[in-house]
Amino acid sequence: MYKLFLCIRYLTRKGIVIFPVLAVWLCVMMLIIVNSIMTGFVNRVRSAGHGLVGDVVVSSISPAGFPDYQQLQKRIDALPQVRASSPVIVALGLLNLPDYEYTKLVVVLGIDPKSQSKVTNFDHGLYWQYKAPLHAVEDIGDQGYPVRQSQLVKRAVAFLNVAEKNEKRLRDGLAMEPIPSSAWFAAIRRHWQVVRREDWQAALHKLDRAQRDLAFITGLPKNGFYKNRAALIKALVPAEPSFTPPPEAAASYASAADEPSNGCIVGVDLGLYEKNRFGQYNRPPGIRFTPAILTVSPITLRATVAQPQAGRFQIVDDSRTRVFTADSRQIYVPFKVLQKLTFMQQQDLLSGGVQPARCSELQIRVKNDASAAAVNQARDAIARVVSAFVHQHPEAQIAGLQTQTWVQEQAQYIKAVDNERNMILFLLGLVSLVVVVVIFLIFYMLVRDKTRDIGIIKAIGGGEWGVASIFLLYGLLISAAGAAPGVLCGVLFVLHDNWIHDHILWRWFGISIWNRKVYIFSHIPDQVTASAVVIMVISAMAAGLLGALLPAIKAARQDPVEALRYE
Amino acid sequence: MQSLLEITDVHKTYRIGPAVVPVLTGANLSVAEGEFVAITGASGSGKSTLLHIAGALDRADTGTVSFKGQALNRMSSGQRHVMRNRSFGFVFQLYHLLPELNVLENVMLPAMVAAPTWMALVRARPRKRQALALLEEFGLVERLHHRPGQLSGGERQRVAIARALINEPAVLLADEPTGNLDPKTGQTILDVLLRLHKDKGQTIILVTHDAQIAALADRTVRLLDGRVQVASQG
Known part of the structure; x- marks a missing residue:
C-alpha cells in the first residue's frame, strides 16, 4: 500500500x-x-471490393470466356449455400463520346442489371436511378439504427436546416466588404476569399443534397422501420436498375431514329466529370443521354482477335463503386448486347451443330456472406460443382475455370x-x-x-x-x-x-x-x-x-x- | 539487566577504490533493555557504522549481532527488513524526511510499510490516531500538513523522532541527532529523547562526538581504532 x-x-x-x-x-x-x-x-x-464482385467468382482464364454458362449457373444456383448468381462478360473497348470529343480505352462489362443487383452492390452506386444517392444513407441514416421513417424525416429536416444556415452564413461572408489592408493582409484575404468561395460552392452542393435527401426520406413508407444500414439501403435502391433510356431521353435527339436504343452506364471516375476539393462530382448538364460509341474487339475461342465491332449507346447513368480501378476504367452495357458484340452468343455453325453461348465469369452471392468461413465453405462447394462441370465440358476445360472468393480475386x-x-x-x-x-x-x-x-x-x-x-x-x-x-x-x-x-x-x-x-x-x-x-x-x-x-x-x-x- | 542487543567481535571494512579501510576491528557492545547508551569517538572512528550494523541496516563482515537472542547476521534479507521496520527506529543527523510527504504522512510511513496490503485500509485509522498522538506529544499538531521544507531544523528532527517511534520499536538508534542544530534546539531534541527514556523506558543508542551530550546517557562507550575502548557509567 x-x-x-x-x-x-x-x-x-x-x-x-x-x-x-x-x-x-x-x-x-x-x-x-x-x-x-x-x-x-x-x-x-x-467493403467496396466486396460489393464489386459478389462473394465468389467463377472466371475463365481465357479472354474468350467459357461456354454453357447457363448450365453451370443452374447447378450453382441449386446449391443450398448460394443466394444468387449473375453472368458477366468482360471485354476491352474504346469509348467515344462524339459530343465531348472524348475517347478512352475502357473495360466493358456486360451485365444483367437485375441479377447483378442481387449479387453485387452495383445498384447502390448509380446516380440517377438510385432513389436516394448513397449519401442520404450516410448523412441521415448512419446517425443511428434502428430507425423509423418519422425519425429519419426529423433528421433530414435538421440536416437541411444546418445546410441552409451554413449556406447563408457563407453567402453573407462572400458579400462582406473587403478589409483595407497591407500586402500581407491582402494575401491572407485572397486565401480566405478562395476558401470561402469553395466552401460556399460546397455548401450549395450540400444544400441541394439535403433537399434531395429530405425528398427521398419523405417518400419512404410512413410506417417504415429500418433495422440497419442494409435495410435502409434496400428501401432506397430501385427494385431493378435498368439500361433502358427513360422517355425523357428522346428530347435529347432530333428524331427517334437518331436515338440509340441501348443505354450504358459509365464509371464515375472515367474523367468525364470534374471533382472538387470536397469530393463532389460536377456532372456536365448534357452528359446524361449523350450518345456514346463503343468499339470492342471480340476474341475467338482460338484466342485470336476478330474484327472490332462498334455499337451505339447513350449514357443513362454513372456508377460509383468506390473502387478507383473500377470507376476509372469500367463501363457497363446490357449483357445480351455485349454478348452479341463480342460474338459470345449462341451461334449456328456452318458445319452444322451449335456453338454454345459464353460469358467471362459468374459472380455469386452466398448466404450469410458476412462470415468469411461461410464464404470459404460456399467457395469449396462451388469449386466442386465447377470441377464436375469441367469434366463434362472439355471446352470449359480449355477456358481454364477458376473459383475464387472475393478476397482471393482482389487479393x-x-x-x-x-x-x-x-x-x-x-x-x-x-x-x-x-x-x-x-x-x-x-x-x-x-x-x-x-x-x-x-x-x-x-x-x-x-x-x-x-x-x-x-x-x-x-x-x-x-x-x-x-x-x-x-x-x-x-x-x-x-x-x-x-x-x-x-x-x-x-x-x-x-x-x-x-x-x-x-x-x-x-x-x-x-x-x-x-x-x-x-x-x-x-x-x-x-x-x-x-x-x-x-x-x-x-x-x-x-x-x-x-x-x-x-x- | 537482561541484554537486548549483543554485538560481539564485529569487523567491518570499506573498500575505497583499491584501498581497503578497516572501520570496525572487533567491536563488542551489549545494550540492556531500557538502557540509554551513548557511543562517542572521533570522526571516522566507526560510530555510525556500528549503529547501522546494530540496527540491521548494514551487515558486519564477521562477528555476531544478536537481538533478543536472534542473530541478525544470519537472517535473510526479508527478515532483516521486517526487523528494521518493527524493532528499530532510526533518527539521522540530516533528518532524512521524504520531501514529497507532509509531516503526518512522513510519520505514518513506517506503519504503512508494516501493514500488509490487504490490511492497509483496516489499519489506516488506528495508524493515523497513533501518528497524531505522537505529533501532539512533540508539539507538531499545527504542522501536520506542512512539508519538510516548510519546517525548522528542530521541527524536522522531532518529526523524524515521531517517525522512528510510530511502530513502537524496541531500540531507538539516533545518529548525531543534534549535529545539525543550534545548541538551544539541540537541547529540546535531547530533552525529548531523555523524556522518552525516563518516562517510557525506551532503549536508546545515541551516537555523538559531543562529550556533554554523551554524559546524559546511562552509559557511554568510546570507539577507538575500531574497538570499543572505554566504558563509563553516566
Missing part, C-alpha cells in the same frame, strides 16, 4: 513527470488516430492496403519506442534524484522488491496518466477528423491533407475499435514498465547506507 501511496505522491508532486506523461499521451493519441484512419480505410476498401488490391496499414503501424510503433527511452531517461534521473529517499525507505523497513515496485508502479501510473487523455484525445480527434480537417487545417492554414480529388472516399475514413484501444493502452503500460525496469532494478540494489550518505 505504501508503494502506491508514494507513487501517487511522486506523481502529483514531481513536475518532471509531465514529460513522460506527455510522451505517452501523444504516442497513444497518434497511434489511435493512425490506426483508426487506416482501419477505416482498409475496411472501406474491403493484390486488398492486401496492398492491408500491408500499408501494418507497415505504418509498425513504423509508428518503432517511433513509439521513444516513449520507452523518455521514461527510462526520466526514471534514471529520478532514481539518482531519489537516492536518499531510497535509503530512507530501506531504513524504515522497505525491502528491495518494495523499492523496485515503487518505481515500476510509478512507471505504470505515468503510462496510465498519459494513456487516459491519449485515448480521449485520440478518439475525440477521430470522431471529428473530417471537421478538424475542413474547418481548422484547411480554413485556417490552407492545408488539405485529404484531397478528395484524389481519394475515392469523400470523407476521411475512420473506425475506432475497442480492441485497438485496449491494445494501445496495454502497449503504453508495457512501455512504461519497460522504461522503468532498469532504473527500478538499480534502485532496488542501492545500498541503504550509501544511499543515506548521498549528497
